[in-house]
Amino acid sequence: MLGKIRNFFIAxxxxxxxxxxxxxxxxxxxVIMLIGLLAYSFQLKHGFIVTSIRDEVSWGFYIANFTFxxxxxxxxxxxxxxxxxxxxxxxxxxxxxxxIMAITAICMCIMFVTADLGHPERLWHMAPFVxxxxxxxxxxxxxxxxxxxxxxxxxTIFLFVLYKIYEGKSYSAIMPLxxxxxxxxVSIHTVTAFLYNGLPARPFWNAGILAPRFLASAFCSGPxxxxxxxxxxxxxxxxNIDVKAxxxxxxxxxxxxxxxxxxxxxxxxxEFYSNSVHLxxxxxxxxxxxxxxxxxxxMWTALIFNVxxxxxxxxxxxxxxxxxxxxxxxxxxxxVYIEKGFGLVIPGFTPxxxxxxxxxxxxxxxxxxxxxxxxxxxxxxxxxxxxTLPVYTGETHLQAQAKRKEADA
Amino acid sequence: MEKKSKNEKExxxxxxxxxxxxxxxxxxxxxxxxxxxxDRFFQSHFKQMDKEELLSTxxxxxxxxxxxxxxxxxxxxxxxxxxxxxxxGLDLSRCIGCRKCVYACVEENNQIRDPQIHWISVxxxxxxxxxxxxxxxxxxxxxxxxxxxxxxxxxxxxxxxEQSPCTKVCPVQATWKEADGIVVVDYDWCIGCRYCMAACxxxxxxxxxxxxxxxxxxxxTNTHYLGNRPRPKGVxxxxxxxxxxxxxxxxxxxxxxxxxxxxxxxNLLDPDSEIRYLIEHKRxxxxxxxxxxxxxxxxFF
Numbered sequence: 001m002l003g004k005i006r007n008f009f010i011a012x013x014x015x016x017x018x019x020x021x022x023x024x025x026x027x028x029x030x031v032i033m034l035i036g037l038l039a040y041s042f043q044l045k046h047g048f049i050v051t052s053i054r055d056e057v058s059w060g061f062y063i064a065n066f067t068f069x070x071x072x073x074x075x076x077x078x079x080x081x082x083x084x085x086x087x088x089x090x091x092x093x094x095x096x097x098x099x100i101m102a103i104t105a106i107c108m109c110i111m112f113v114t115a116d117l118g119h120p121e122r123l124w125h126m127a128p129f130v131x132x133x134x135x136x137x138x139x140x141x142x143x144x145x146x147x148x149x150x151x152x153x154x155x156t157i158f159l160f161v162l163y164k165i166y167e168g169k170s171y172s173a174i175m176p177l178x179x180x181x182x183x184x185x186v187s188i189h190t191v192t193a194f195l196y197n198g199l200p201a202r203p204f205w206n207a208g209i210l211a212p213r214f215l216a217s218a219f220c221s222g223p224x225x226x227x228x229x230x231x232x233x234x235x236x237x238x239x240n241i242d243v244k245a246x247x248x249x250x251x252x253x254x255x256x257x258x259x260x261x262x263x264x265x266x267x268x269x270x271e272f273y274s275n276s277v278h279l280x281x282x283x284x285x286x287x288x289x290x291x292x293x294x295x296x297x298x299m300w301t302a303l304i305f306n307v308x309x310x311x312x313x314x315x316x317x318x319x320x321x322x323x324x325x326x327x328x329x330x331x332x333x334x335x336v337y338i339e340k341g342f343g344l345v346i347p348g349f350t351p352x353x354x355x356x357x358x359x360x361x362x363x364x365x366x367x368x369x370x371x372x373x374x375x376x377x378x379x380x381x382x383x384x385x386x387x388t389l390p391v392y393t394g395e396t397h398l399q400a401q402a403k404r405k406e407a408d409a
Numbered sequence: 410m411e412k413k414s415k416n417e418k419e420x421x422x423x424x425x426x427x428x429x430x431x432x433x434x435x436x437x438x439x440x441x442x443x444x445x446x447x448d449r450f451f452q453s454h455f456k457q458m459d460k461e462e463l464l465s466t467x468x469x470x471x472x473x474x475x476x477x478x479x480x481x482x483x484x485x486x487x488x489x490x491x492x493x494x495x496x497x498g499l500d501l502s503r504c505i506g507c508r509k510c511v512y513a514c515v516e517e518n519n520q521i522r523d524p525q526i527h528w529i530s531v532x533x534x535x536x537x538x539x540x541x542x543x544x545x546x547x548x549x550x551x552x553x554x555x556x557x558x559x560x561x562x563x564x565x566x567x568x569x570x571e572q573s574p575c576t577k578v579c580p581v582q583a584t585w586k587e588a589d590g591i592v593v594v595d596y597d598w599c600i601g602c603r604y605c606m607a608a609c610x611x612x613x614x615x616x617x618x619x620x621x622x623x624x625x626x627x628x629x630t631n632t633h634y635l636g637n638r639p640r641p642k643g644v645x646x647x648x649x650x651x652x653x654x655x656x657x658x659x660x661x662x663x664x665x666x667x668x669x670x671x672x673x674x675x676n677l678l679d680p681d682s683e684i685r686y687l688i689e690h691k692r693x694x695x696x697x698x699x700x701x702x703x704x705x706x707x708x709f710f
Contacts, residue, residue, distance in 0.1 A: 046619065047618050047619040047620060047642040047643055048618045049524065049618040053603075053616075053618075054616075055526075055606065055612065055614075055615050055616060056612075058603040058606040058616060059603060059607065113602075116602065117643075118599070118600065118601015118616065118617075118642070118643025118645075119600050119601045119641075119644065121450065122581075122600045122601075123600060125581040125598055125600055126581050126600070131581060132454050132598075133580065133582075134578075134579055134580050134582045137577050138577070138578050138579060138580040139578065140578065140580035140602065140604050141580045144580070196607075199574065199578070199607055199608050200574065200610065200700045201574060201607070201608055201609060201700065202607060280544060348607070349607075352612055353543075353610050353611060353612045354532060354543050354546075354565060354611070354612040355542075355543030355544035355545070355546055356547075356612075
């Protein structure tokens with residue numbers, strides 16, 4: 001045990017080794033985090049009056065980011081875990097990158113939800129035994145359970161497999177947990193969808209199609225994000241990423257984006273054809289309502305981006321072209337970020353239950369907190385990567401190995 | 410020489426980092442202390458308090474409010490009366506949209522003045538082609554005189570649902586339905602997640618965006634723990650049928666002030682009550698019946 005702890009610290013040292021580029025990047029992130037922290041303490045001090053959140057639109061940018069990131073977390077694992085199980089070689093090498101992304105995304109989710117609380121210091125009220133969690137009635141309690149469970153499962157798998165690979169031993173003992181992580185990944189996104197879905201007061205969310213739509217769009221943005229990150233990692237580290245793996249992921253995006261747009265079409269048909277009072281949110285999104293149409297340009301941008309990306313990813317000749325592939329990924333990330341962030345949260349509240357239209361747009365404080373959390377996420381990802389890769393590639397000599405070498409000699 | 414200057418630089422840099430770190434920590438701490446009341450951090454949930462703890466908590470709150478406002482406060486925790494289920498009736502034919510109820514409520518229940526919270530929204534509806542058309546109704550009307558020709562008014566507050574979606578979704582059970590049917594909030598337990606606001610179909614729940622500042626001469630010192638006691642910022646609040654009054658046999662402030670007698674209040678379990686008479690003899694409806702929330706707020710005409 002002691003040896004393991006020591007090994008952990010040996011591996012930890014890696015995060016302090018780096019060139020000026022590395023330190024520059026870390027410094028840059030720290031500065032943004034500082035801005036975020038200042039913005040957040042301002043919000044804590046003065047209350048939500050410094051945000052644009054009001055009674056009419058009671059959730060905003062934080063919850064939008066949260067929802068987007070739950071999708072990233074789910075997709076990261078669902079994409080790479082089959083590689084463990086089916087030993088698909090090209091993807092197997094990038095398994096860690098996916099695991100790290102899932103861990104990072106969940107940490108960011110937790111930060112976004114906490115930033116959205118009026119009284120974060122009372123979070124213990126939700127804890128079992130000491131608090132009074134409203135279980136099983138409240139979907140928010142379910143969400144906290146599945147998200148934390150997911151974080152725990154992925155951290156365990158990540159550390160265990162990393163250690164076993166390094167020791168050169170089999171990691172099959174953790175297989176049950178790896179298999180469990182697949183339905184668990186589906187569950188985090190389904191429960192998050194149900195959180196919105198179960199509210200009859202909000203017809204825009206109260207549609208059975210919501211959870212499938214969540215999953216479909218997550219399978220667009222998550223993989224797109226990973227393709228971009230993989231290339232960055234390949235560029236800045238010694239890790240080689242098989243082109244086949246990237247092509248495989250790109251192919252998957254073609255199917256999921258088609259499905260995502262199909263589901264959106266189903267929703268659009270149902271609302272516009274039936275033309276009931278429940279049409280209002282969708283009308284507000286794409287065409288504006290009573291002269292308020294500030295959301296429409298965003299929503300059309302998202303739609304155009306997603307359709308363009310679909311064309312790129314659907315045609316093999318286009319998606320195998322690396323520049324086009326990257327453009328496609330970029331379009332998808334922005335497209336889904338709008339669709340699942342603003343495009344999901346805001347129309348749920350607009351018009352309000354009493355028919356009022358309050359035009360929500362995040363304040364500088366909300367933007368500050370948000371970029372702060374994104375920078376924290378980037379820092380977590382970078383440090384985890386820095387911790388993992390040298391161990392993975394065998395650059396760092398842990399104690400177990402040193403001993404093994406001694407024994408061999 | 411060169412070395413020395415490098416050292417100096419190093420020291421300066423360290424000094425700067427130290428100052429910056431301290432500054433940030435200080436700001437963060439300031440932000441926290443602005444928000445967190447450490448005295449109440451460990452306070453139990455209202456329903457978990459035994460008699461002794463409840464009494465000492467009420468005393469503590471009274472002392473705190475009295476110190477803040479310089480006036481003697483009473484914080485009660487009056488229990489529901491046996492055999493009581495409160496119901497509200499509103500006569501749409503009588504309501505003139507004067508909003509006296511809105512402001513009587515604010516005065517009685519100590520709502521934040523800046524930005525204002527109103528527990529009652531009076532919606533102005535156009536008479537004519539549609540019945541209640543919330544999307545085209547407005548609460549921002551400002552005529553010289555009410556009622557205006559061609560309009561009717563519908564005041565909306567908490568509907569005290571029997572199947573309340575708000576209490577169902579609260580992650581920490583900070584809001585619940587009492588035995589007399591009143592849906593209440595424990596302001597010291599609410600985490601401010603605003604899930605209940607998303608769940609409420611009537612826009613009845615309101616969030617304290619800033620620290621409520623109420624003028625000393627306007628504060629109502631006769632308060633209830635689950636009702637009109639001063640709230641902290643960052644928690645949700647709502648109409649409580651004036652729990653501090655109605656559990657002592659008085660009418661809610663809105664019903665008392667209404668100049669046209671449009672507001673009726675009583676015990677639904679008492680067959681001789683006015684509210685029961687109205688339900689049985691008038692054309693009664695409830696808002697958004699399709700939600701199956703089963704409100705105890707009856708509109709009639």
